[in-house]
Amino acid sequence: MHEILNVNYNNSWCYDIIFHNSYDKLGAELEKLELSNRKVCIVCDSNTSIYLQDVIENTKNHVAFVDSYVFPAGEENKTLDTVKNLYEHLIKAHFDRNDVLFALGGGVVGDLVGYTAATYLRGIRFVQLPTTLLSMVDSSVGGKTGVDFDAYKNMVGAFHQPKCVYMNLATLQTLPAEQFSSGMAEVIKYGYIKEAPFYQWLQDNHDRIMNQEYEIILEMVYRSCLCKKEVVERDPHEKGERALLNLGHTLGHAVEKLMNFKLFHGQCVAIGTVAAIHMSVMRGMLSMEELEEAISVIRSFGLPVGITGLDITEIIAATKNDKKMEAGKIKFILLEKIGNAIIDSTVTDDEMRAALEFIQNK
Ligand code: NAD
Ligand code: ZN
Numbered sequence: 001m002h003e004i005l006n007v008n009y010n011n012s013w014c015y016d017i018i019f020h021n022s023y024d025k026l027g028a029e030l031e032k033l034e035l036s037n038r039k040v041c042i043v044c045d046s047n048t049s050i051y052l053q054d055v056i057e058n059t060k061n062h063v064a065f066v067d068s069y070v071f072p073a074g075e076e077n078k079t080l081d082t083v084k085n086l087y088e089h090l091i092k093a094h095f096d097r098n099d100v101l102f103a104l105g106g107g108v109v110g111d112l113v114g115y116t117a118a119t120y121l122r123g124i125r126f127v128q129l130p131t132t133l134l135s136m137v138d139s140s141v142g143g144k145t146g147v148d149f150d151a152y153k154n155m156v157g158a159f160h161q162p163k164c165v166y167m168n169l170a171t172l173q174t175l176p177a178e179q180f181s182s183g184m185a186e187v188i189k190y191g192y193i194k195e196a197p198f199y200q201w202l203q204d205n206h207d208r209i210m211n212q213e214y215e216i217i218l219e220m221v222y223r224s225c226l227c228k229k230e231v232v233e234r235d236p237h238e239k240g241e242r243a244l245l246n247l248g249h250t251l252g253h254a255v256e257k258l259m260n261f262k263l264f265h266g267q268c269v270a271i272g273t274v275a276a277i278h279m280s281v282m283r284g285m286l287s288m289e290e291l292e293e294a295i296s297v298i299r300s301f302g303l304p305v306g307i308t309g310l311d312i313t314e315i316i317a318a319t320k321n322d323k324k325m326e327a328g329k330i331k332f333i334l335l336e337k338i339g340n341a342i343i344d345s346t347v348t349d350d351e352m353r354a355a356l357e358f359i360q361n362k
Pocket of ligand 1: 045046047048073074075078105106107108109111131132133134135138139140141142143144145153154171172173174175176179182183264265266
């Protein structure tokens with residue numbers, strides 16, 4: 001089966017998301033972008049380079065020239081240094097304003113290549129070829145690009161929409177199990193913030209998801225992208241509703257930073273989500289049973305739900321550096337009920353402390 005979703009913001013930008021089980025249909029998509037006179041640089045990391053040849057084969061007859069650039073895998077390389085090296089590569093290869101970058105990899109490659117595309121020659125086109133569950137369900141859609149700066153997450157960035165997002169779901173077969181679980185944190189997030197029935201569906205299909213049955217993964221990725229697409233179409237620049245997608249991210253980013261990126265992004269989001277649900281319980285919006293259920297669901301998808309070896313005061317201090325601050329206040333995402341999130345700027349340090357104490361050593 002081969003599915004397509006179209007993302008369209010007031011006709012000012014518009015692109016397709018293709019869901020398929022190989023790169024066979026990539027050429028047909030590239031034809032729509034009219035690249036026959038254009039150079040393409042396929043950028044990947046040292047792990048996703050296993051798909052480079054396949055992508056080159058499916059690209060070369062549809063563009064004037066195919067180039068590639070590989071950088072070392074890992075969040076620690078999502079930096080301006082890597083961007084600088086890529087700029088140098090593009091300049092040497094005479095990439096001009098009409099040429100195109102491909103981001104072949106997970107969220108690190110997608111964010112970094114997207115940012116390079118946003119800034120090189122004041123902006124060139126790029127295509128997302130996500131290869132992790134996290135990048136398929138979240139980071140490849142919506143046009144947020146950027147890099148970390150001095151270990152501050154996504155401190156430097158730009159909004160820049162891709163021209164096409166092509167997902168070869170078969171690439172998930174080589175993804176390590178922990179990375180698959182990391183992506184599940186963002187999938188479950190959609191259930192909490194918007195789609196209670198999807199949250200139930202995830203629980204009902206738990207085993208088939210963890211066994212990575214193709215049809216069920218396709219449905220899960222598709223439904224996640226549909227949710228993301230609808231949010232970013234309504235609020236592309238995060239003036240309001242899009243902030244709901246940051247459930248679990250304020251404390252999650254703080255943990256991610258303090259752990260020196262040894263925990264994966266989705267793992268940190270899972271931890272932050274449990275903390276946010278705890279705060280929602282303390283405010284009387286959710287029940288203790290719902291919190292216990294959330295913990296068991298998140299755990300069942302192979303995700304951590306607690307912190308060990310971190311200082312709570314340091315975590316709270318680190319949240320103050322998160323860029324989601326507005327006039328000195330942190331914008332927290334809480335759950336009014338399962339499937340309905342709200343933005344709240346009144347969360348106190350004491351509430352954070354109580355939530356962090358609750359998840360400590362869990
Ligand atoms: P990642 O890109 O680091 O990929 C995880 C690991 O898996 C890496 O080692 C990578 O080389 C490897 N890998 C990727 N695909 C593989 C495959 N098919 N087979 C084998 N190995 C593979 O991390 P991620 O979890 O995809 O993305 C996390 C990043 O995404 C974070 O930097 C986060 O801030 C960002 N993010 C951005 C957005 C956004 O809207 N732009 C949203 C969510 C997350
Ligand atoms: Zn995230």
